[in-house]
Amino acid sequence: MADPRLGASEETRVFTQVLFRRYAVYTLGVLLFILGLGAMERMGWPRSWIGGTFLIATVAVYAAIGLMSRTTDEAEYYVAGRRVPAVFNGMATAADWMSAASFIGTAGVLYLQGFAGLAYILGWTGGYCLVALLLAPYLRRLGFFTIPEFLGARYGGELPRLVGVVAVALVSFVYVVVQIYGVGLITSHLTGFSFEIGIFVGLGGVLVCSFLGGMRAVTWTQVAQYIILILAYLAPVVWMSLNQTGSPFPLFSYGQQLEHVTQREEVFKKDPAELTVIRQLQVRADDALRKLADVRQAMVDDAETLSAQVKALQLADAAPARVQQAERRLLSRPQTEDAARLAYQHDYDDARQRALPLGGMPPQAQPIAAGNPRGDAVAREAYEVGRRNFLALVLCLMLGTAAMPHVLTRYYTTPSVSEARRSVAWSLFFIALLYLAAPALAVMVKYEVFTNLIGMPFDQLPGWIRRWAKLDPTLVSVEDINGDGLLQLAELHLGGDVIVLAAPEIGGLPLVVTCLVAAGGLAAALSTADGLLLTISNALSHDLYFRLINPRAPAMRRVMLSKFLVLVVALLAAFIASMRFADILQFVAAAFSLAAATFFPALVMGIFWRRANRAGAVLGMLSGLGVCAYYMVTNHELLRRVFGIARPLHDCAWWGIDSMAAGVFGAPAGALVLVIASLLTPPPRPAEQALVDRLRTPGWS
Amino acid sequence: MDDRKHDRPPTQTYWRRVCLWTLLGLVLWFCVTFGVSWWAHALDAWKVGRMPAGYWWATQGAIGVYLLIIVGHAWLMDRLEREVLTEDDARHG
Numbered sequence: 001m002a003d004p005r006l007g008a009s010e011e012t013r014v015f016t017q018v019l020f021r022r023y024a025v026y027t028l029g030v031l032l033f034i035l036g037l038g039a040m041e042r043m044g045w046p047r048s049w050i051g052g053t054f055l056i057a058t059v060a061v062y063a064a065i066g067l068m069s070r071t072t073d074e075a076e077y078y079v080a081g082r083r084v085p086a087v088f089n090g091m092a093t094a095a096d097w098m099s100a101a102s103f104i105g106t107a108g109v110l111y112l113q114g115f116a117g118l119a120y121i122l123g124w125t126g127g128y129c130l131v132a133l134l135l136a137p138y139l140r141r142l143g144f145f146t147i148p149e150f151l152g153a154r155y156g157g158e159l160p161r162l163v164g165v166v167a168v169a170l171v172s173f174v175y176v177v178v179q180i181y182g183v184g185l186i187t188s189h190l191t192g193f194s195f196e197i198g199i200f201v202g203l204g205g206v207l208v209c210s211f212l213g214g215m216r217a218v219t220w221t222q223v224a225q226y227i228i229l230i231l232a233y234l235a236p237v238v239w240m241s242l243n244q245t246g247s248p249f250p251l252f253s254y255g256q257q258l259e260h261v262t263q264r265e266e267v268f269k270k271d272p273a274e275l276t277v278i279r280q281l282q283v284r285a286d287d288a289l290r291k292l293a294d295v296r297q298a299m300v301d302d303a304e305t306l307s308a309q310v311k312a313l314q315l316a317d318a319a320p321a322r323v324q325q326a327e328r329r330l331l332s333r334p335q336t337e338d339a340a341r342l343a344y345q346h347d348y349d350d351a352r353q354r355a356l357p358l359g360g361m362p363p364q365a366q367p368i369a370a371g372n373p374r375g376d377a378v379a380r381e382a383y384e385v386g387r388r389n390f391l392a393l394v395l396c397l398m399l400g401t402a403a404m405p406h407v408l409t410r411y412y413t414t415p416s417v418s419e420a421r422r423s424v425a426w427s428l429f430f431i432a433l434l435y436l437a438a439p440a441l442a443v444m445v446k447y448e449v450f451t452n453l454i455g456m457p458f459d460q461l462p463g464w465i466r467r468w469a470k471l472d473p474t475l476v477s478v479e480d481i482n483g484d485g486l487l488q489l490a491e492l493h494l495g496g497d498v499i500v501l502a503a504p505e506i507g508g509l510p511l512v513v514t515c516l517v518a519a520g521g522l523a524a525a526l527s528t529a530d531g532l533l534l535t536i537s538n539a540l541s542h543d544l545y546f547r548l549i550n551p552r553a554p555a556m557r558r559v560m561l562s563k564f565l566v567l568v569v570a571l572l573a574a575f576i577a578s579m580r581f582a583d584i585l586q587f588v589a590a591a592f593s594l595a596a597a598t599f600f601p602a603l604v605m606g607i608f609w610r611r612a613n614r615a616g617a618v619l620g621m622l623s624g625l626g627v628c629a630y631y632m633v634t635n636h637e638l639l640r641r642v643f644g645i646a647r648p649l650h651d652c653a654w655w656g657i658d659s660m661a662a663g664v665f666g667a668p669a670g671a672l673v674l675v676i677a678s679l680l681t682p683p684p685r686p687a688e689q690a691l692v693d694r695l696r697t698p699g700w701s
Numbered sequence: 702m703d704d705r706k707h708d709r710p711p712t713q714t715y716w717r718r719v720c721l722w723t724l725l726g727l728v729l730w731f732c733v734t735f736g737v738s739w740w741a742h743a744l745d746a747w748k749v750g751r752m753p754a755g756y757w758w759a760t761q762g763a764i765g766v767y768l769l770i771i772v773g774h775a776w777l778m779d780r781l782e783r784e785v786l787t788e789d790d791a792r793h794g
Binding site: 115122255259425435436698 | 712715716720723727730733734737750753759761763767768771774781782785786789
């Protein structure tokens with residue numbers, strides 16, 4: 001048992017105990033801090049102070065850990081000295097893995113899309129089976145620093161390594177921009193700073209860690225961040241479960257809430273007031289469609305109607321606020337024809353979506369909401385396409401998970417191969433804590449909305465609706481469409497991102513929990529951004545500069561260069577995030593598809609198929625990337641417009657699969673090309689064969 | 702003779718068994734993933750606790766199976782490695 005090649009060595013065990021003690025003290029400190037702030041809230045501290053204290057305290061703790069772990073040693077900087085025990089590497093991976101989108105977005109998607117959102121839960125957990133069975137232990141056995149380094153050593157030559165560097169940088173950069181966007185969003189929500197300042201405050205926290213201490217600092221901060229983010233996620237879930245069902249174990253108790261939600265859905269579908277609202281929304285949609293048919297005429301009509309409204313209000317001596325409101329509508333109407341067309345299109349889409357039953361949300365528990373397996377031919381076809389897309393997205397996210405470079409590098413940091421395998425199990429355990437809670441949270445928020453909020457008189461609506469509606473009307477808005485003074489489901493619009501951030505307020509929890517949740521979201525975004533930045537800069541400095549440009553560079557200079565690159569990449573990403581591109585979250589799925597298509601075949605075949613060689617790997621990676629990019633360009637709404645694709649969408653899609661899951665085509669294409677090209681060219685050289693043998697020999701670590 | 706170490710039979714049987722167990726894990730993984738995604742509607746004929754079975758499998762059951770696959774695989778791999786290494790040690794003293 002004491003064999004250092006197997007299981008945990010004595011040194012690791014002692015270190016684990018020390019770490020347990022340290023992080024226990026830290027967790028206790030966090031709990032006391034929250035209780036303290038809760039007490040201050042009762043004594044009447046204002047909202048912005050509590051939010052600000054939370055922001056400053058958490059970022060300061062991360063920065064302090066970063067400062068304490070500063071290093072210039074190469075092994076410490078790249079792989080944290082390879083002594084991170086399995087449990088803690090699991091926590092760090094969980095924080096690394098769970099991004100702002102996981103933390104804030106998942107429960108929201110489940111709330112809005114019901115069963116369809118479970119594709120993310122399945123994909124982002126099942127992918128770890130592939131990591132554990134196919135990749136992590138073997139990558140650890142070779143003991144490199146980066147993923148392109150493995151490609152370079154296994155396939156020989158510069159080209160595989162170069163393709164690897166470019167793909168790592170591409171995939172991770174797309175992902176890091178989204179994280180920094182999330183940091184800006186949460187910081188501004190927490191403190192009231194502007195979005196741009198929020199980005200740079202959060203960025204300071206990221207930089208101190210990865211800049212000073214590399215992987216070593218990032219690892220220990222990520223563990224600290226995981227503890228905050230999981231506390232922040234579970235606190236409102238457990239609290240709501242206690243309130244609604246009397247049980248502190250939401251996992252076992254939310255089944256009954258799901259039953260209630262399903263019953264209420266049936267009631268809403270037949271409710272006369274809901275049906276009235278839906279009819280009025282349909283009238284709006286028709287109206288917008290009419291305007292779209294002749295935009296120029298509609299603009300003239302709109303201007304006339306709006307100015308007539310202002311005049312009528314002035315003549316009737318209405319309240320000044322109402323007159324001002326009408327004047328503002330008149331002034332802010334779109335001025336150019338293009339802007340007007342976009343606005344009408346938006347009105348049309350919005351009204352049509354909300355005119356669907358249940359405000360456009362499919363029944364929570366119904367699998368594949370589109371179509372019906374027992375309906376007519378059209379309904380059956382819609383159902384088939386729906387479940388094909390569900391499966392494709394699940395598989396694509398799984399392959400992407402197993403090929404995300406920033407996650408794979410985490411398994412380089414364990415003390416042994418065996419610890420790497422155990423570490424994957426711990427990673428999934430810690431990740432599952434959040435992903436098991438997300439559906440429960442979505443159902444319980446829905447229960448709260450369906451039973452307490454809907455049917456409430458407009459003048460008694462809770463404060464959070466007004467506050468969020470003021471902060472961002474695209475996230476929360478209410479409108480008394482049928483004029484009965486009561487809120488109907490179709491009159492309420494809740495954006496996905498608000499479900500988690502506002503859950504404590506929806507459940508009636510103290511303000512301090514709201515701030516805790518925001519701090520948790522910040523931790524999720526910062527930890528992922530940290531890991532990604534480090535992955536990009538290490539690939540650039542270690543693989544591009546050291547291996548390809550200047551092989552004689554001393555270790556010290558390589559580390560310094562990597563630090564400098566962290567700074568440059570972070571600033572570039574912050575700059576792009578601050579431009580606030582619309583639809584930025586769609587690019588998360590794109591990053592997964594690209595990672596799956598480029599890396600997955602080359603990594604797995606490199607380990608399990610001896611005959612895979614350089615030509616095969618390079619062509620395989622490039623064609624995987626190419627097929628994936630081609631499918632995205634021809635099928636994605638935004639990219640189609642950018643590249644001016646005229647062919648109708650229907651002809652471009654293969655088997656009706658959405659562009660989000662482009663990786664399911666890219667990865668098999670890449671694998672196929674890899675096999676064919678490898679068989680057509682000479683087998684790998686002896687050095688590469690020896691590496692494959694090393695991969696397959698136990699006891700290497 | 703050390704550089705020819707990898708050609709010795711115990712390592713080859715070791716690798717064959719590793720591949721076999723890995724394949725088994727992957728088959729299990731695929732069956733669960735595919736089954737939950739493809740037959741969710743049919744699964745709803747049953748219930749787990751108070752939830753429709755399709756929903757329960759997609760939110761909890763599948764994740765549990767994934768975790769079991771990983772834990773089981775790690776345990777088996779540890780056992781295999783220990784066998785090979787003790788055999789190795791016995792041979793070379």
